Amino acid sequence: MNFYFSVVLHILLMQDVSHVSSVRAQVSYTSAVQRERKLHTPLYDCPHCIDRQTLRITVCVFTYFMQGIDIIVTYSDPSGAVQIRSVKSGDLSASWVWKTPGDENHGQARSSLSQIVHDPYQPKMRSKNTGEDSSNGHMFGGEVPQTQAFPMHPVKLKRQMLRRERRERRTADLIKQDKEIDNQMQESAIERATELDTTITGKYSIWRKEYENPNSDSTVKLMRDQIIMAKAYATIAKAKNETMLYDSLIKHSRESQLAIGEATTDAELHPSVLDQAKAMGHILATAKDQLYDCVSIARKLRVMLQSSENNVNSLKKKSSFLIQLAAKTVPRPLHCIPLVLTTDYHLRNYEEKDFSNKEKLEDPSLYHYAIFSDNVLATSVVVNSTVLHAKEPERHVFHIVTDKLNFAAMKMWFQVNAPLGAAIQVQNVDDFTWLNSSYCPVLRQLESARMIEYYFKAHQSSSLTTGSDNLKYRNPKYLSMLNHLRFYLPEVYPKLDKILFLDDDIVVQKDLTPLWSVDLQGMVNGAVETCKESFHRFDKYLNFSNPKISKNFDPNACGWAFGMNIFDLREWRKRDITGIYHHWQNMNEDRTLWKLGTLPPGLITFYNLTYPLERSWHVLGLGYDPALNQTEIENAAVVHYNGNYKPWLDLAIAKYKSYWSRYVMFDNFYLQLCNLNE
Numbered sequence: 001m002n003f004y005f006s007v008v009l010h011i012l013l014m015q016d017v018s019h020v021s022s023v024r025a026q027v028s029y030t031s032a033v034q035r036e037r038k039l040h041t042p043l044y045d046c047p048h049c050i051d052r053q054t055l056r057i058t059v060c061v062f063t064y065f066m067q068g069i070d071i072i073v074t075y076s077d078p079s080g081a082v083q084i085r086s087v088k089s090g091d092l093s094a095s096w097v098w099k100t101p102g103d104e105n106h107g108q109a110r111s112s113l114s115q116i117v118h119d120p121y122q123p124k125m126r127s128k129n130t131g132e133d134s135s136n137g138h139m140f141g142g143e144v145p146q147t148q149a150f151p152m153h154p155v156k157l158k159r160q161m162l163r164r165e166r167r168e169r170r171t172a173d174l175i176k177q178d179k180e181i182d183n184q185m186q187e188s189a190i191e192r193a194t195e196l197d198t199t200i201t202g203k204y205s206i207w208r209k210e211y212e213n214p215n216s217d218s219t220v221k222l223m224r225d226q227i228i229m230a231k232a233y234a235t236i237a238k239a240k241n242e243t244m245l246y247d248s249l250i251k252h253s254r255e256s257q258l259a260i261g262e263a264t265t266d267a268e269l270h271p272s273v274l275d276q277a278k279a280m281g282h283i284l285a286t287a288k289d290q291l292y293d294c295v296s297i298a299r300k301l302r303v304m305l306q307s308s309e310n311n312v313n314s315l316k317k318k319s320s321f322l323i324q325l326a327a328k329t330v331p332r333p334l335h336c337i338p339l340v341l342t343t344d345y346h347l348r349n350y351e352e353k354d355f356s357n358k359e360k361l362e363d364p365s366l367y368h369y370a371i372f373s374d375n376v377l378a379t380s381v382v383v384n385s386t387v388l389h390a391k392e393p394e395r396h397v398f399h400i401v402t403d404k405l406n407f408a409a410m411k412m413w414f415q416v417n418a419p420l421g422a423a424i425q426v427q428n429v430d431d432f433t434w435l436n437s438s439y440c441p442v443l444r445q446l447e448s449a450r451m452i453e454y455y456f457k458a459h460q461s462s463s464l465t466t467g468s469d470n471l472k473y474r475n476p477k478y479l480s481m482l483n484h485l486r487f488y489l490p491e492v493y494p495k496l497d498k499i500l501f502l503d504d505d506i507v508v509q510k511d512l513t514p515l516w517s518v519d520l521q522g523m524v525n526g527a528v529e530t531c532k533e534s535f536h537r538f539d540k541y542l543n544f545s546n547p548k549i550s551k552n553f554d555p556n557a558c559g560w561a562f563g564m565n566i567f568d569l570r571e572w573r574k575r576d577i578t579g580i581y582h583h584w585q586n587m588n589e590d591r592t593l594w595k596l597g598t599l600p601p602g603l604i605t606f607y608n609l610t611y612p613l614e615r616s617w618h619v620l621g622l623g624y625d626p627a628l629n630q631t632e633i634e635n636a637a638v639v640h641y642n643g644n645y646k647p648w649l650d651l652a653i654a655k656y657k658s659y660w661s662r663y664v665m666f667d668n669f670y671l672q673l674c675n676l677n678e
Contacts, residue, residue: 219266219277223256226280230256232300233287245287252280326651327644334648336674338376338409345412353415357423360397362495367396367516370489372429372482373504374406376413377648377664377676383419385508385663392513393421399493403482404430417668429481434491441585442484483598486562487581487605490569497570502638503563505623505646507660510637515566515617523611524577526566528618531558541600543593553607560610562599563640564618581605622647622656633659 072086230253237246259273345351360366369386373379379400387393398419402410407428414424429435437444485492486501493499498516502508520526530536538544539555572578584604587593594600619636621628623643633639639659645651647660665671 216267217265219269219273220260220263223260223273223277223280226277226284227253227256228301228304229284230280230287232297232304233284233291235300236291236293236296237287240291242290245290248283249287252276252283256280323644323651326649327646331649333671333674333676334375334377337670337676338406340670340673341376341409341412345408350412350415351408355415355418355424355426360423361399361425362493363397364495364497366423367513368493368496368499369396369398370401370486370493370499370501371398371504372401372485374403374480374482375504375648376406376409377671378504378646379410380413380417380665381660381663382502382504382506382508383414383422383424384665386502386512387419387422388663389508389511390422390513391511393419395513396421397423397425399425399427399499401427401429401482401485401492403480404428413670417665429485432492435481435485435488440481440484440488441582441589443481445585445589446481486598487578487601489567490573490578493569497568499567499569501562501565501567503640503642505641506563507639507641507663508637509634509639509659512637515613518566518611518613520566520568520571520611522571523609524568524571524575525560525606525610526568526613527560527562527610528564528615528620529558529560529612530620538603541594541603546593548587549593553604557603557607558612559599559603560606560612561618561620561640561642562602563620563642564638566613575609577605577609622653622659626653626655628656 072084230249234246234249234253237243237249256273256276259270259276263269371379371382379402383398383400386398387396390396400410400414407426411426414426418424435443437447489499489501500512500515515526518526536559537555538553538557538559541559542549542553542555544550544553544555581601584593584601588601594604616632616635617637618640619628619632619638620640620642622633622639623641623645625643633656639656641647641652641656641660645653647657664676666676
């Protein structure tokens with residue numbers, strides 16, 4: 001605390017008159033000091049301010065070496081009030097230096113007094129409070145504020161040290177975290193740099209300006225808008241016989257279109273396009289001054305918009321038709337392979353040879369697969385991928401059924417390239433004499449005149465835009481009994497109890513043996529459900545406006561996938577599943593319950609008879625969805641290329657193709673002969 005002290009030594013014993021006059025002079029001096037103190041009273045408490053020479057003390061000492069001298073001390077407390085206290089001279093330490101107010105070296109006395117104040121061995125002072133105002137010359141007693149600098153308590157000192165250590169540790173942790181984050185950012189940047197495609201110079205460079213500028217295509221958009229307005233003004237100019245303006249607008253419109261080309265960002269434009277944009281701007285300004293009419297411009301833009309929408313719809317229909325056409329078309333290498341295999345089959349007399357391990361074909365204790373396909377290469381991938389991941393390949397049996405056209409090629413391939421340990425059976429669907437139109441409703445429908453007209457009517461097959469909504473149902477696979485043979489599994493394999501059905505557009509990535517141990521809980525079909533949220537439910541496949549459907553099925557029932565299904569053939573026979581299929585197939589002869597295909601009748605036939613498998617067994621969508629989860633694909637037991645983008649076509653989604661191509665034997669003689677490359 002800052003104090004202004006004025007010390008007056010008052011002698012209580014009888015003194016000389018001359019000394020009394022000295023006391024009066026000292027009192028006067030003390031009053032002056034007090035007035036100065038009141039003008040500079042500090043409003044804060046600072047025990048160290050004594051060392052800063054802020055303490056103003058005036059000490060008057062009357063040198064009397066007599067006992068019983070009282071020393072009167074006056075000071076100002078923090079509130080500004082004057083306090084006084086008295087001390088006996090005998091209680092003072094020997095370090096006191098006595099000076100008179102007139103001494104020139106009173107600064108030294110002040111320094112000495114400062115030492116007294118800071119002396120830790122100085123006894124405490126006591127005073128009495130008189131309760132009177134000092135401004136009237138009366139003294140107030142009170143307690144002097146403690147000004148001694150005591151040593152810091154060990155506990156407090158320990159706390160300060162602990163806080164300091166915590167701050168240092170926290171600082172070290174933050175520095176370490178910053179270094180780790182910097183390292184992660186560097187590793188991420190290096191990884192992105194390694195994945196960067198630099199085959200097209202500059203197009204995907206992360207250092208280009210358009211990646212920093214959110215309006216990187218502003219010039220491209222501006223020029224396209226200019227072209228639209230130029231066409232609108234050109235039409236109006238032609239109607240008003242403004243030939244020169246019309247020619248100028250058409251000319252600049254063509255030049256701008258050539259300058260833009262296929263560019264999507266400003267960085268892909270030539271620097272000269274800015275001059276072209278400015279020139280187009282001048283022409284449009286001239287056209288606006290001469291031809292602008294709000295109603296005419298609005299009408300013309302509306303016509304242009306409607307025309308553009310019609311063109312887009314037409315292009316969509318053409319694109320859909322061409323995609324369906326490409327999906328139906330067999331690529332040249334895939335067409336070559338069965339031709340070469342068939343030729344060798346007959347030239348080398350393989351028709352007289354047969355597969356070994358025939359005793360395994362009807363053994364119910366083994367693991368049996370059913371594959372119905374006319375695609376030799378696709379079937380080979382299914383078999384190869386399954387055998388490679390099987391823990392006991394010798395216990396696996398593959399039953400392959402194909403059509404008459406591809407039977408020789410299919411048999412030749414697996415005789416030359418027999419999978420290690422596994423048993424193979426190749427059959428011709430035309431040899432199933434029981435599969436005829438009198439027994440099979442779908443075969444009867446396929447042979448009907450109405451169905452032939454639906455598939456082969458001239459104006460529908462040659463048109464790009466007519467009937468595009470049902471193009472996918474005109475795929476030749478719907479005309480093949482191989483697609484419908486899955487509903488006759490007990491008839492095809494009468495000695496088997498369980499069988500795993502596989503489509504030819506799947507790839508096996510894990511051992512499928514555990515599927516035969518799955519408890520279907522009395523169900524006939526084990527399949528992976530496909531309804532996520534509201535997608536792929538019954539109302540997507542069936543016509544619920546028909547009362548036959550709406551009364552028997554739930555529109556929100558979950559759909560499931562054909563392509564990898566475990567069938568309990570004993571339950572199938574017990575529940576007469578084939579009879580249920582025939583019943584509903586007969587009711588749909590006019591195709592009012594569902595369109596063509598096998599999934600809708602499968603949903604109906606196995607309604608409430610399907611056991612849901614875990615999703616990891618079967619991942620779908622690789623033939624149409626480019627946004628699938630990569631982790632799910634890699635962890636799946638089976639991946640399915642359902643859709644138009646089959647992995648053996650040029651339409652295939654590039655990032656999914658490797659899952660299929662790794663099981664193709666590109667070094668095979670027949671594949672090399674047909675120029676089948678990766």
